[in-house]
Amino acid sequence: MLPNDHAGGRPRRPRRRPVGRAADTARASTPATRPQPAGRPTATAPDMLEPGPSATPVRVAASFSELGVPAPMVDALAARGVSVPFPIQAATLPDALRGRDVLGRGQTGSGKTIAFAVPVVAALLSADYHRTPGRPGALVLVPTRELAAQVAEVIRPLADAMGLRSAIIHGGVSQGPQTTALRRGADVVIATPGRLEDLIGQGHCRLGQVRVTVLDEADHMADLGFLPAVTRLLDQTPSGTQRLLFSATLDKAVNALVQRYLDHPAVHSVDPPESSPVLLEHHLFNVQAGHKTAVVTELASGAGRSLLFTRTKHAARKLARQLSAAGIPAVDLHGNLAQSARDRNLAAFSSGTVRVLVATDIAARGIHVDDIALVVHVDPPAEHKAYTHRSGRTARAGASGAVVTIVTPDQVQDVRTLVRQAAIRPRTADVAPGDARTRALTGPPAERRFVPAEAPSETLRPRPASSHRPPATSASRRPRPAGHSGPGGRRRPTGRQA
Numbered sequence: 001m002l003p004n005d006h007a008g009g010r011p012r013r014p015r016r017r018p019v020g021r022a023a024d025t026a027r028a029s030t031p032a033t034r035p036q037p038a039g040r041p042t043a044t045a046p047d048m049l050e051p052g053p054s055a056t057p058v059r060v061a062a063s064f065s066e067l068g069v070p071a072p073m074v075d076a077l078a079a080r081g082v083s084v085p086f087p088i089q090a091a092t093l094p095d096a097l098r099g100r101d102v103l104g105r106g107q108t109g110s111g112k113t114i115a116f117a118v119p120v121v122a123a124l125l126s127a128d129y130h131r132t133p134g135r136p137g138a139l140v141l142v143p144t145r146e147l148a149a150q151v152a153e154v155i156r157p158l159a160d161a162m163g164l165r166s167a168i169i170h171g172g173v174s175q176g177p178q179t180t181a182l183r184r185g186a187d188v189v190i191a192t193p194g195r196l197e198d199l200i201g202q203g204h205c206r207l208g209q210v211r212v213t214v215l216d217e218a219d220h221m222a223d224l225g226f227l228p229a230v231t232r233l234l235d236q237t238p239s240g241t242q243r244l245l246f247s248a249t250l251d252k253a254v255n256a257l258v259q260r261y262l263d264h265p266a267v268h269s270v271d272p273p274e275s276s277p278v279l280l281e282h283h284l285f286n287v288q289a290g291h292k293t294a295v296v297t298e299l300a301s302g303a304g305r306s307l308l309f310t311r312t313k314h315a316a317r318k319l320a321r322q323l324s325a326a327g328i329p330a331v332d333l334h335g336n337l338a339q340s341a342r343d344r345n346l347a348a349f350s351s352g353t354v355r356v357l358v359a360t361d362i363a364a365r366g367i368h369v370d371d372i373a374l375v376v377h378v379d380p381p382a383e384h385k386a387y388t389h390r391s392g393r394t395a396r397a398g399a400s401g402a403v404v405t406i407v408t409p410d411q412v413q414d415v416r417t418l419v420r421q422a423a424i425r426p427r428t429a430d431v432a433p434g435d436a437r438t439r440a441l442t443g444p445p446a447e448r449r450f451v452p453a454e455a456p457s458e459t460l461r462p463r464p465a466s467s468h469r470p471p472a473t474s475a476s477r478r479p480r481p482a483g484h485s486g487p488g489g490r491r492r493p494t495g496r497q498a
Helices: 045-049 071-079 087-097 112-122 145-161 176-184 193-201 218-223 227-235 252-261 289-299 313-325 339-351 384-391 409-422 436-442
Strands: 102-105 138-141 166-169 188-191 212-216 242-247 266-269 280-286 305-309 330-333 356-359 372-377 401-407 427-430
Touching: 071 112, 071 145, 087 102, 087 112, 087 266, 102 112, 112 138, 112 145, 112 212, 112 242, 138 227, 145 166, 145 188, 145 339, 166 176, 166 193, 176 193, 188 193, 193 227, 212 218, 218 227, 218 242, 218 252, 218 384, 227 252, 242 252, 280 409, 280 436, 289 305, 289 313, 289 372, 289 401, 289 436, 313 330, 313 356, 330 339, 339 356, 372 384, 384 401, 384 409, 401 409
Parallel strands: 102 242, 102 266, 138 188, 138 212, 166 188, 212 242, 280 401, 280 427, 305 356, 305 372, 330 356, 372 401
Antiparallel strands: none
C-alpha cells in the first residue's frame, strides 16, 4: 500500500511531473503531493474506490473546445457526429488534459473511450516528443480483442487529425502486420496484455518512452486474471508518467493497481455504484424448461437489434443455427471462433446484415454497437457484475432499451440472489410461447428471411488428420517395431509403453 501524508517515518512516493499539455504549477509544490485545484481534496485509497462527496462534481460543458480539446480533434469528433460532451467526458477531460492521473467510472455507453482517447493523443503534441520505431509514446491496455478494435476505431481518427499513428495489437491473428506497424513507428498502441508481452519478449517493442498509459475496463482484466501481466507492463513504463484508469465498476479487485500506479488521481464518478440507466427496463420471464427455446425465438423475432447471451460456446453456436433455420438470421460470437470469423460476425451485426447476435460473456465488454433494442440473458450470468456488463449493451448514450432474463424453475433462487446483488427491480412474469408480453417488448415480428446454409464459422480447432493414405510401396515399407506379433495379433508393450 502506498504511504500517505500521515504515515510518519515511512518513505514517500516521488512526485510525478505532469506530461504532455500539463506544464502547470505542480513543479513548485511540495514533493509529497501535487497541487490540488480549489475545492478538490486529495483522494485517499478508500475515496478512490468508493467515490462519494469527495469526488469532483460533474462539470457542464457546451462543447469540446470549451474543455480545451485541440481544434483538429474537435473537427474529427464532429465528423463522427460527436459535438456535445457526455458527462464523463466533461468531468474528466480538463484534469486529463492538464496531465493529472484520472480515476473515472461511468456506466457502459457513457462515453469513457473518448474521455481517455483525447488526452492520450494530446499528450504527444509537445515539441519534445519524437516518434521512435518500436517505442510508442502512449499505451492503452484493454482486456479483449473486440474491445481493442472498438477503442482503435475511436483513437485512429483523432490521431490522424494530429499527424500521429496508432496501432492495434492483440492475439488470434498473425503478428506480422503488428510488428510492421511497430517498426514503422506507432505513437499510440492499443493492446491486450498477452500479445503485447509476447512482442516485447521478442524485442519488437519497448515501453521506455511511454508518456501516458490507459487501463480500460480494469475490473474485467482482474476478472480474467490479467492483473499480473498488467503489472509487469506498467512496471516497464517510466515512473512519473500519466496514468488514466476507466471502468464501469471500481471495486477492490483493482485497489492494488490504483494504490501502486495512480498518484493522487482526480476521481470522477458520473453514476452511483451499481446504478442502471434510467431508460433501461429489466424483466424476468419465468418459463418452463420445455418452452425456453420457443420463448427465446419469439424474443429474437422483432425488427430491432437483439443481443442474446448464453453461458457456453456450444450453446451460442447451437442457438444461432436454430434461429437462422427458423428464418431469423443470426451469428455467434465466442472464444472458439478464429479472429477472422469473430470480426466477420460482429461486422454483420454492426452493419445490420443480421439483427441477432448470440454471444458468450466475451462480448459483454467488447461490443459497442448502437441501437441494440433488446438484451436477452438466455442463461442467467453467474454473478451480478456480468449481469451489469451484459445489460449495458443496450440503453446506451441516453437511448432506451430492455433486458430480459429467462428463468427456468431450477434457476429461481440463483436469479433472486443475482437481482439483489445487482440492485435492480425487474418486472416478473410467468411467460409461455405466444404471450402478449413478449410481443410488447419486441413489437411486430420482422419478416422471416431464410438464407442459404453457409459453412460453419471457422473455429480454433486442430484440423483433423486426413483419412486418405497412399498405398504402401516396397520403398515405403519399414521393419515392424519390436513386440509386433503380426496382423490380428496383440502388440506387446515395449520401450516407453511398458
